Amino acid sequence: MYRRNQKSLKAWPPSFTPLLNARPCHTSHETQYNSISMGDEDELVHQHSSHHATHAVRQLTWALILTLIIFIVEFIGGLESHSVSVLSNALHLLSDSGAMALAYYAAKVQAHPPTARLSYGYRRSGILAALINGLALVILSTLLIAAGIYRLIRPQTVQAPVMVWLGLLALVFNAAITLLLIRHEEHDLNVRSMFWHAVSDAAGSFSVMVSGLLILWTHWSGFDPLSGIIIGLVLFRASVAITRKSIAILMEATPLGIDPAAIEASLRLIPGVDDVHHIHVWALESGYNVLSAHVLTGNMSLREGQQLLATLKTRLTTDFAIHHVTIQLETDHHPHPDDDCIHPSS
Template identity: 30%
Template sequence: MTKHQHTDSDMSGRRFFWVTVLNVVITIAEFVGGAVAGSLSLLSDAFHNLGDSLSIVISYFAHRISRKPQTETNTYGYRRAQIITALLNALALILVCAILVIEAVRRISHPEPINGTLMLTVAVIGLAANVISALLLSSGSKNNLNMRATYLHIMSDALSSVAIIIGGILIQIFNWTWVDPAVTIAVAIYIMYESAPIIKETIKILMEGAPTNLDFDAVKNDLLALPDVKGVHHLHAWLIDENNIIVSVHVNLSDMKISKAEVIYDQITKILKTKYGVCHVTIQAEASRGVNQDIIYDQGKDIP
């Protein structure tokens, strides 16, 4: 691991730590404030933050596990620990939101008195802490699904705080107690909507799905343009995580020495890595076998 990677990992670790501390503070404040004020949106956000705190801790350990080197039992390493965590975090968000919507509907039918002033004060504190947490995680969330899922937790909390602040103001001015559960429903729907793409992407990775930006026909044409490459078939591409693409491919070469074939191997590897962002390439050379077969293996059978 390079010095840059160590530094980046250490920074991510520190960010996870401080975000966890901030979430614990928010959780305690909202549990107490929600119970005293009688606010469902505050209590629901407190449960949400409690789940976030746990998910952030899990995300941190997944981040640490993903740094472990390859072993005989995990030859591609442990990067998918973060993918699994991202999936579990997103699923947990949807489950919590569904429960909150059910309770909010009940509250609309049976409204309860709410202390708008206390609700507003706690929500402002929560918003400040969430904004700081979001800033700590924003840079790492661009290229890391695990941090992106955690970042989504934080952003959803910030949105919840904004909605609760608006609700608190309306309750103070107009005594509209129905605003509290209505805010809960609106925020829950938004969180579920934002969680769906993470679930879709993580499942695709875990199912060995090919990256959407990899043009198989373009890859085939680029490889066929190389001298002595007569055919390209049985190309398999999959993602280890959201940033690392693995490719295996069969190529038909002219009959030649291994030393000469290695030169072509290097050319193929360079094309796949520089043009298509592939991090690991496995090449199987053949003379005439499979020369007329498609680039994607599909003969109604299992993977050869």
């Protein structure tokens, strides 16, 4: 963030500092220029992020409550009917309840404002939760595939009528949870991981119901593990994608769809820009992109430097979806000690 006071001017690069620390020739309105300030923009972005986080917390709360209810129903029904498949689905719901509780906590703290130590706030808490949930989904889907293969080799007797009714009831609850989360899954990686948890639960409940119907019709219990394997493969693919994206954000990789070379070429076309280097683009969280770069300019006044910064920021925001911009201006002009006067025409 650039400001007009002396403290912030010292933060400019050494090659540009002599020009910025020069004494103005006039005290009239000509000296009332302002540097680019990101503070208001960051505050608006934080309020926007907090607004989304508040809605995410509300949706995750209801999703967690509904998941716990159907878990209790399926667990009791599985014990009463001695159905291994229903009990397995209930344990799946229990693991998802734990994941949703973690996602709820992450979304809750994500709305907290920045502090002196955490200048970006808790934005990445959702990414950490998404990573943990993604890894949990990878493990869970692998276990489901392994369990399905084992039950194909060693079939077990199941109570098909209980499977049908409990599967239908769970499907209704899981469909409601999925509809609750679908509005936010595109904008929040943490909610997206919970969305896929809910989708996997709905698919599991549908599998239990359909498998029960097929078993009633054919008297072959192998339909249950077959559907479980298919669901496990779909879940595994989705969980790997979430895990990889979470790791990429934490490693500050360049976001998908953003080409640093294209950014450099675009900035070079702006009048006043001689060179662009040290470009770094990363995502603070899913959908919030950050950029830092060095821009080499010719000899220009402070006013012209501010105008150039405004142009650069506008280009990056509108053309490349960069939300937070930090640009270091550099110049090869080093004024003499007596050349400490800023002229508007310079």
